[in-house]
Amino acid sequence: MKRRAVSAIWILTLIFTLPLIYMADPPRNVTPSSLATVGIVFVLTALFSFKVKGTDIIVLQGIGLASFLIFGLFVETLLTQFGIFVYLLSQRIGISDAHRIPVNSLMFLAVSISAGSMYYALGGEVEMISGNVLDLNFIPIIGFYFSAYVVNTIALHIIRRWLLSPPVKLKFFDKDTVWEVAMTILMMPLGIAFYLMYATKGWLGMMIIAVPMVTLSVIIRLINNSQVLINFLQSVNHLGQQLTEELSVKHVFDLLFEKTPKMLPVDYLYVVLYTHPEKPKLVRMFRKDEGESFVPFQQEADISLSVYRQSKAIIGFGRARDMYPFLDALSNGQAKSYLSVPMMHRGQVMGVMTIASHLNKAYTKTSRIGMEIVGDFLAIGLENAKNFEIRKKESERCPLTDLFNYRYLMKAISKMYNNPSIEVFSIIMMDIDNFKRINDTYGHQNGNAILIGVANRLRKTVGHKGIVARYGGEEFTVLLPGLDRNLCFAVAETIRLAVAAEPFMIFNESENRYDQIYVTISLGTSTAPVDATEPSELIYNADHAMYRGAKQKGKNRVARFV
Secondary structure: HHOOOOOOOHHHHHHHHHHHHHOOOOOOOOOOOHHHHHHHHHHHHHOOOOOOOOOOEHHHHHHHHHHHHHHHHHHHHHHHHHHHHHHHOOOOOHHHHHOOHHHHHHHHHHHHHHHHHHHHHHOOOOOOOOOHHHHOHHHHHHHHHHHHHHHHHHHHHHOOOOOOOOOOOOOOOOOOHHHHHHHHHHHHHHHHHHHHHHHHHHHHHHHHHHHHHHHHHEEEEEEEEHHHHHHHHHHHHHHHHHHHHHHHHHHHHOOOOHHHHHHHHOOEEEEEEOOOOOOEEEEEEEEEOOOOOOOOOHHHOOOOHHHHHOOEEEEOOOEEEOOOOHHHHHHOOOEEEEEEEEEEEEEEEEEEEEEEEEEOOOHHHHHHHHHHHHHHHHHHHHHHHHHHHHHHHHHEEEOOOOEEHHHHHHHHHHHHOOOOOOEEEEEEEEEEHHHHHHHHHHHHHHHHHHHHHHHHHHHHHHHHHHHHEEEEEEEEEEEEEOHHHHHHHHHHHHHEEEEEEEOOEEEEEEOOOOEOOOOOOOEEEEEEEEOOOHHHHHHHHHHHHHHHHHHHHHHOOOOOOO
16 A cells, blocks of 8 residues: 555655656756767666665765756756666566655666755856866755755665565664765765766767776675675575584474574574475474464475475575465565575485575576575484484483483483572482282283373373483383472372372283273482482482382382481
8 A cells, every 4th residue: 555655655755746846946958969978877776786785875965966967956866766667677676565666766866856956045156167176166065965865764674664575773873874875985086086087078078987986896896796606605504504503303393493594584483394295394493573374284285295306406586475375475475585405415305495585586597506505404404403303312312211321310410409599409219119019910011001191190190390210120210300298209209199099991812802900109208408418329328218118118109218
């Protein structure tokens, strides 16, 4: 709606404003050759713009002063409009970005009018063309550029604050302001030089300045593009190294989703893993707008399926509605550019990474190459992190019950002793009563089933209150940070009841059926630091309480160390 309103305002403004400018300051000194020469310079200047510190530099205002002094405000306004139109076309804007034409046209129209008006308001004259620099009045010229800069800055803030969706909050003074002011100051002698060369040498004199100026612009742009490419590839390489150094799958994704939007325009980023090709899984998603609408993943509707089958990247522009409905639905039809790359590892596609942007033609061949490298590093990083987590789990977990093992338990107890913020903690040692009889009667396979069943009940009963570990054989341990001996005893009693209350299922192989048996446990507790000052002593005291105070006094009970 805003864009349509801007287009309507643009058309009406041009219709009413241009005749007024013509009447206020009609063309003068106009010949076909002179106008063609200046027009060519405007076109070359627009085509060979360049960037400095991320700021687009178009020296139209430099030539604008010369055309204003030579031909008047009306011609300068038309040539500036023509130059900005050529510049926008050179940026290959699509239909979705066509609103930039009226917006920029209005902005530069305001700049031309304000600059010319300021020049005249400060007493500037343009009746005669003079090749003597002393004939120029520099105060109106300074006012010309000052007014142009101020109006241009205000217009940019209005556009970005009120017309962009979502609005962009900007500061009037930031790191780019210095470069904009510097380039505005440098345009002043450039404009004066254009004017004086035209006054003394005619169109040939203007071309003498235009050719080296355009050449310099081309050189600066090539240098700038090379530097941008180098910086991008350095960022890609640095990110790749970081991805392969992470030892957690979560941290790998966190790093990817943090760094990628800083390298490229990214409004959407998601990764689909093809570890099981028949059931690809969308494992992580980034949305810049942090929207919460859920879009169920369907591989047939996503670009990742094509990338996986072809084993090569896909880059595209425009709406993805017809070819990739998932991406279109995810972005609510706002994705205008997308890039999807395979994650290659050992010659196989491990997954597919897709990025998308609201900007039109946001991704280039360089973007594709860089993200392909990131995708390969991501595949390696995920594989390394996954293997590390598996090895870590194997070293810290009991393979039968998936509880923590003895090694992890001892490290956890040591950390609690060395943590000054934990003033008290307790441990529960427990042993399954008559476990040898269960093994002898029902077999070791059913014995293992009982161990797994007891572990599950411990996990469910303790929850987040503590750390559950398999100490060894039929012995289990619960470590309870922050709990004193009374609270620990209460937890132990709750555990005893949970194990004894419900029967366990075992398979009676001889009769080919399931039977129910009841299992009990004996428990002993010990609390640090009152009962022990180091890990082995704490465990010994709890184990001693379990055997002397529970096992030897009838089993299926809790005893505390005294």
